[in-house]
Amino acid sequence: MLSFIIRRLLQSLFVMLAVSLIAFSLFRFVGDPIAQMVGQETSIEDQENIRERLGLNDPMPTQYARFVGNLAKGEFGFSYRTRQPVNELILSRLPATLELGAVSLFISLIVGIPAGIYTALKRGFLSNALLVTTLVGISIPTFVIGIFLIYTFGVALGWLPTFGRGETVQLGWWQTNFLTLSGWKALILPGITLGVYQLTLTMRLVRAEMQEVLKTDYIKFATARGINYRSLYLHHAFRNTLVPVITIIGLQLGGIIAFSIVTESVFQWPGMGLLFLDSIRYVDIPVMSVYLVLIALIFVMINLIVDLAYFAIDPRVRHRGGDD
Amino acid sequence: MIESLRRWSIENELVYLFLRSPGALLAALVALLCVGGAVLSPWIAANDPYDIASLDILDSLIPPSWSDGGDARFLIGTDDQGRDLLAAILYGTRLSLLVGFLAITFASVLGVTVGLMAGYFGGRFDAIVMRIADVQLSLPAILTALLIDGIARGVLPQGQHDNLMIMVLTVAIGLSLWVNFARTVRATTFVERNKEYVQSCEIMGMHPFRIMFVHILPNTMGPILVILTVDLAVAVLLEATLSFLGVGVPANQPSLGTLIRIGTEYMFSGEWWIVIFPSAMLILMVISINLLGDFLRDALNPRIR
């Protein structure tokens, strides 16, 4: 178990190094940061000076080594755009994205799982209606859903805010939406926008897995023993779908964070996705690099948590000692 | 004709199920219309929206022909450049589908090859490939595409850039989708490689690649087919999203996504047709592809991870 975690962490380190290397070697091509840093009257000479000062003239391996070295020392550098320390900048945006992600994940699970179970068990109008509705859900681009929601609920009906986080409360460095009404209201539209796609995936996955599990011998045997249907479906069947479902949900979290770029852009949600888009616009290499490494870290952590969840759910994995 | 179809449907379960699924039939019809319209767009569109010489800025923003100020020449109106919107949508669909098809081709070739090899060889190779897949997964689709696009803009010679943009998009979208194929094919290959027909090939001394591509590959086709369909929808959406974020296809060759992006700028200005029609087209197309994917998934019932 411990050796498994250590092995995972080592592998994760490799993943993160790879991501940071890729990230780093790619960003040089995104554009010229200097042009974004200075006004139009700055001379070429001065621009060159800045370039030199930032070390942008060094060979790529040198820059990468410096970047990794600094990361290892816990120095994340400074944003080219705002000159703020990158860690501070990202940390200030992290809560917004995580809260949005959590809400949309919550929406996708709270609706997706029951709907998935229902559609797996029952055929009929409601089941088909659910399947078709959610199909529409994955067929509409996120940004169209977002704009549509803004237009309907923000502008036409005026019920919900059209952008931003609303009032937030500061808990230490964590800025939260969850403690104010306006914060909650601000979460609804982006939460739905981001959650719809995941909801559909969750529902369909739960449905497929349930159908699969329902065909197994142990469910047939449990049926033959007259276990009541509620326990049969929830205790016996659904529990057995959890391993694949958790795997996919883990992967989805990555998707949520990625798609939050679009959602955050549409809703002007001040999270990491918006920060990343701004960073691309301004060729803010330090922010982009750290963002991607952080995404990789989150992904790796999710993977690890998913693996550990297997231990909790599946006794076979628990006893095998988790060699993959 | 009907009789032969009936007989065919009895011999082939897929055809049998297909003919009995109204949803799938309808979806296939819509998809066929979309693809047909897209492929034939040069012949059925009233004008060529890529031919900038034929555009007249004075024709821009004309509403659909049935509304006030409409123009009979432009059935569903024109966009901000004076393009016939219908023609632009047809061409845009063509481009979106082209990118989609190329991307899933790229993704499937890469993913299937990698998945077959990982599943067949297992061990170190498998571990390394799956870690790379992890890296890929931790750079979610949009990020990958944004990055690739960024690089391409940086490294490709200007002028070549536009021509290659479609290739770049293909690679970007393809790269973000190959993992699906790789994982599924790998899982299927794990199962297949322990089957005795594979062992019999091994005993004969057949080359591993021949075993993989000639013998195992056809047996993984069911799941691959489903992923192909689903990912085609994903690829088309992804292209639209990328175009929405402004990193998609070049401006003078608008895809559906670009058309929608342009259209959203007219959301509050009353020129609703610029956003409604391309969106409707995109949604209709993606829904029908997804419906087909659904049908295939249920019919072939492969385990998809």
Add this chain to the structure above:
Amino acid sequence: MSALLSIENLYVNFPTRFGEFVALDGVNLNVAAGEIHGLVGESGAGKSTVGAAVMGLLQSPGYVASGKIVFAGENLVGLNNDAYHRLRGDRISMIFQDPQTSLNPLLTIATQMIETIRQHRHVSASDARNQAIALLAETGINDIEKRIDDYPHQFSGGMRQRVVIGLALCTEPELIIADEPTTALDVSVQKQILKLIRTLCRERNIGIVLITHDIGVINETADRVTVLRSGRVIESGNTKDVLGKPKQTYTKELMAAVPRLDKRLDRFKNIVGEDDKVIDDSWKVPLASASFATQWLLSEKNEGNERNSHPLLTVSNLDVTFNSGQASWFGKNKGFKALSNINIDLMNGEVLGVVGESGSGKSTLAKAIVGLVPLSAGSMEFKGKMLPAGKHRDRHHPSRRVIQMVFQDPYSSLNNRKTVESIIAEPIRFYGLSHDEVEIKKLVASVLELVGMPQRAMLKYPHQFSGGQRQRIAVARALVARPEFLICDEPTSALDVSIQAQILNLLKDLQQTFGLSILFISHNLAVIRQMADRVVVIKNGEVVETSNTEQFFSAPSKTYSQMLLSETPSLVF
């Protein structure tokens, strides 16, 4: 004796795209309390459908078209699902075939037992637990107080099946449907489980419907038996009468097809026709015929086909260890020793039988010989030359052609996405035995005919054939390589007895015609007896005994061999 269960004129239909399929065609059956009623038949006979119909768990879209299922005086047909569900487990229970898959892997034995008990009886959890422990102890699980909180995967196959039986019994049902309860088990375990079932039946006065394809099992266990074929009852009555003095032709043929442990037959006689399907013989490749195949196969005379006392294959001190030395992230893996110190000689033209229980390593031996697994020690010699093992065997090594293999599962040994023609033609092309496409086509057709298949089969795909037909195709594929040495790894264990008899006949014929040397692997002693000249018994990766077949079956020298023989259900009446 009043019937506990009485099935009257039951029709079960399955709508398919080919039209309505009649799975049960007017079945009548009576089971009394305290009686084991055997339900025997080959695949497709509808015996499992009977069980499912009684449980009210017919797989969709199947339905009861007409007839009655009267259980304790109540007709179950048309009972609403809730009432039926209350009946299940409570009064009627079921035992499934595969103990590996019939227990929920995520729940402990205790959870599953207690839940089932409390589902039907108003008892406290601790009472239920005590009941469960008592019951499981009764089924013969040792140390049950400690093990009841374990998960299914922590038990061996036999123990799991005991748990399954415990689960089926825990609500004290009046009737149990046991669907192939021992098929997945080794003979020794099978014997114990059958004994357990019999004891429980007697002591608790439970009616049991024992569904199986294994006539030996029926013979040893059932009080009465019903023979089913294609959804119809062929014959029914006391086990001794039906099996010993069959009245119907089908039953007679079926009995004749069962390999006998007590004597060796040259050929099985009175073989049941494959199916009632009309075989389409009209399609032919010009000039193709079985005799052409024979001629072609014999055209290049192999010296190994001469029956003599020169060893064709010598295996010396062979060890196979899995996962050894494979570096994991932390330290080395010790590995699992599948075979150790194996010494075997196989003479030219001889059929050597290898027998052993599951996990004994007999398949690993086959894999080692064909080069699929590496050796960790020892060596092999083939035709007097070193036979490189595992990866050291060159892909073009001559032995790759002359050693061919027929696998156990005809459903997985043929590639479903290839036509039969390309499956059989592949070795011809691959080994360069012929480059003339016309000849290849002719050969494929001829070999098909040689193994008793219509030539037209070459146009079809494997999934269009039954298991026996597929196995014939697999034999044809092995044959076209012009092998000198054939390895048959459980070639008939997935087949019905009548089909098994046909395949064994085919192998015997081919062996005689071509003088093939065969390594014949099977867990079924009766089959070994019919096929082998000499027998090797393997247990836990080691050779227990090697002797001539006749000698082995009349007087086995080792205790293990004796035990194996005594626990195999026999047809001696």
Add this chain to the structure above:
Amino acid sequence: MKLTLRAMLFISMGTALTLSHGITSAETFKWAGTSDPQTMDPHANNSAPVLGFLNNVYEGLVRRNKAMKIEPALAESWEQLGADGWRFNLRTDVTFHDGSAFTADDVLFSYERASSEESDVRSWFSPVESVVVVDEHTIDFLTIAPNPLFPDSIANFMIMDKDWATANEAMRPSSEAENFATRNANGTGAFTLASRDPGVKTTLKPYEGWWDTLESNITEAVYTPIGESATGMAALLSGEIDFISPIPLQDVPRMKQRAGFKVHEGVEARVLMFGFAHQIDELKFSDDVSGKNPFQDVRVRQAAYQAVNVDALIDKVMRGNAQPAAQLVSDAMKGYSEANAERLAYDPEAAKQLMKDAGYADGFSFGLQCPNDRYINDESICKAAASMFAKVGLNAKLTAMPVRNYWPELREDNFDMYLLGWSPGTFDAEHPIRFLASTPNEEKKLGSWNFGGYSNARIDELLPMIQTELDDDKRQAMIDETTKLMQQDVAYIPMYVQPLIWASKDNIELTQRTDNFFILRWVTIQ
């Protein structure tokens, strides 16, 4: 369970609190723009978003009034010291937001800071030789050469408090890591920086101790950047913000009709133009012309000029919200050349003839580079223009890209023709001549944005004379001559002056200045 209840109670109390907090005074003004000012340091970034925003917090010695004319700010008055430079007499009653007094030392400190290596605005001070503190409220800026426009050129030179900067170790503008002045401000302006969350929200509050009288009745101003224009529009329409700048042109007609909102239209200082690759000897992106550069032929350039239907562009793409331009500055700028106000007529036939005369009767293809996120409808303008070019045989291969790639691309000379918008930072006609018309010369820092390498010896000769001429009429004559030369050469194709389109609720009164600065002290809420 009890705990959860308590938690819920806590949450509902929290919401109640914030609800009551939410009802703020009517004078809270919420406004939005496309991008966030990158820094609060007035010397760290010479860009309109930063300088425009900080004009509300910091002040210069002089400032521009509503009509863009220079008026006294921290300097009560100023006078020319002959040819040597300028003397500024400072106000005595000014305090910084932290209460400390404003003196000539602060000006000297700010000069040193703004002209330092790390500063992004040092180019403003290239004509300055030295700065001398005369007394506590008098300071001299001595220039290298006579500089008639010096006070105009330092309208955005903002004064920082020396003690505050020193105490907070912000003596120099931040170049890499931020310093205290990046997110904090201590100016003398009408508003203080109350809070700053970069990229999210910035709050300003009126400064009680401001030396001037405040027109505005705002008690709090909250700025939010909103990148998506549709989102911004939605926010305005739903009433969440009071003001947004800019709004998309296409939304103007609807917006004007909507009850409760109004549109503020004005003209920006920015002129949009196409530039040519004058210098290169061979087109880089042509499929059919090699070995030569047709744009070196003035007839081809004129053909391109006459192929563009600027009126149609303004009417359709700009929705009638722009005025045509014949030169590189708008008529609101100092030095605008009245004598050269006429554009060449749109005349595709003439253009075709010119092409024929130049030997390109069948036309040729070339690369047209365009930004897609820099100017209003920039990409649409290029697309429309490309189709106009195509009609006379100029087959433009259009590449549109984000500005982050655009400037590097232009610097690498990867274009045959390109789109450029120029806003003269000094609001004087000399500015574009210096940057766009003089022959590129890195040493003298001339022609640094003259990507195409246009060169005219006479203009190079005229520029220094314009820069030092003190007499307005003589100076105007020289500018007229330069403008004429550029028109003759068709150095650029000036098209139109970009509009300023702001929108607000109709209870907002404000003043729109051509530099696109949003000046809060002129905003009142009714």
